[in-house]
Amino acid sequence: MATVQLWSGLEARALRGALRMSVRGFAEHLGVAVRTVSKWEANGAATEPRPDTQAILDTALARADAAAQVRFEVLLSEADGGRQRAGGPRTWDYESWTEDVDRAVAALGGQNFPLADSLLHRWLHRWSPHDLDDKGLYLFARSTTLVGDLKRDQGAVLGPLSAERSYAAARSVFTQLDIPRRVAQLDLSLAVVAEMSGKLDLAARRYETLAVDDRLSRRDQARARLWVGTALSKSGDHSYAARVMAAATRDFEELDEPDDWSVAHQKLALAHRGAGDITQALHFIGIARSTGTIAGPMQRVRLDTAHGHILLSDRATLDDGLTILDQAAKVAAQYGMSHQLRSIEDIRRTTYRQFADGDQGELNDQWPGRDHG
Template structure:
């Protein structure tokens, strides 16, 4: 979460906008007078709240939901006072609509509704020119590039991965210019994922390793980088080492109280144990993952079904059940255009172990 070293009326006003409250509602929310909020709005950076009110604003920001915090970060980062880059920047109303569209795109990507996400992205990337944007517009442009990269990565053909790499690299340039290191580091993590998906396992593992200790990232992202080191190692056949690394990541997720990531770690541990030939532990881990994960999105359902089917396929006694599970995963992947997952399912089926 972004923090404010010293609140002025400017930052206080941005928080009101991020919370989407009227002046009256915002004053009641903070427990201050309406005239105080109006003063902040009028004087902006020329006035500063009293020290006790600074603490109230800190608390209001900390207790706001993730969407409001994201909007505040956008407003704050994009009103840094640098000279505008051009004279044809979007209006404030455009910025608000653009922000709302980005929130819709995130939901679409979670649901794997790629067509609508692509339509919303094209609405903005098709008209925006980076050189004409002020800082706020440039931030939204960078976020749009990232989400467009996510869209391509989720679809997952080799051409999609090449395009995702370019989009992420362009977004990295934007956030580096805006001096938002956390966003830049998160993009570096996405670039490592693309590298792994393209089959370049050793370079991907090296990139993940660098990011596990990168203080620009939050603890959860660093733990994910650690888990994905294990994923790359397992794909490269180094399953025993992968199990050690994944176990450390699972423990980290437990300490961070990240149950969904912890369940994902159990899923990946199951496949690594399958890789070393320990089907008893593999089945135990996959059952734990299936019992504890929520698997609300089509991608999550395909991933858990593919892992489960792969393990069942390994044992001749459960091979028929494994093929049934993989058929189910393939149907979902086909329905939602998850081409990388379809490729993974085909690889599992065509393994020499089962032919």
């Protein structure tokens, strides 16, 4: 249903046209004077009805039938009221765009990539940034950021149609709009891209800088601190990584962020696995599994992948680890998480090579029919 945030003479004229009424008939329909309607239409976007009349216009639009509401939207989008740039979105466009951004966030949370892509690109393909005012540019940058999140979760990290390219484009717009917090959040996302593409030293340096960046909230600073540990662990410095992660975990507890606290335990578990302390690794992954909210398939896959990875560290729990990894791979394939699939396959190959130095026959019995690479 069409809605109007703030009525002016422009919207009032569009509503009269949509209802196919004369000036006199429209005035009688609203219960206002004919000269009032004439004044609205003469002044267009430069005049705003009184608050009580705004409510009357809201009611008239809400009670209009579906055909009239469609006509209203078309008339309003074609009108040249001067309040937005020529050819740019109208008020109702912005409201619909905002709703679709919210829907895209929910779709990404559930790894419904096709729906999120459709919701975002229906707006990004409609207008050039040159046609947008500040409100439109903000929505354009938010949508482009979410496209970056989508590409990242799909594993398209680098290249022309990648998370890196989308994040950089969104960062440029937020810089133009002078919104430092959003710029810093994009810097954090670009650091994640660097880590995912194997640039661990670069990622760690960026995380360290952002962990004390006043543009970010305390929660985002704690995330940056946690990801410093992730990059260190991936580069083999597991003991130091665990200490850094433990500090971030305490931050999440102080901030009362239970989901981030749980994710931190998952990463702590992997750092201890890398250091060879399987007992501690199992302890921390147990906390992560029992305390975190599984918000969507991505978190489930990450948690199962970490758990399976730890279990594969011991030949006695190899079968259990393989079973959990297989489950994670099925979910990742179902939702198109190619980066997660690659990680799972890398874990399988590394584990096989690790144990291949032992009893090859026994390993083949435990790992039948697999491509050991």
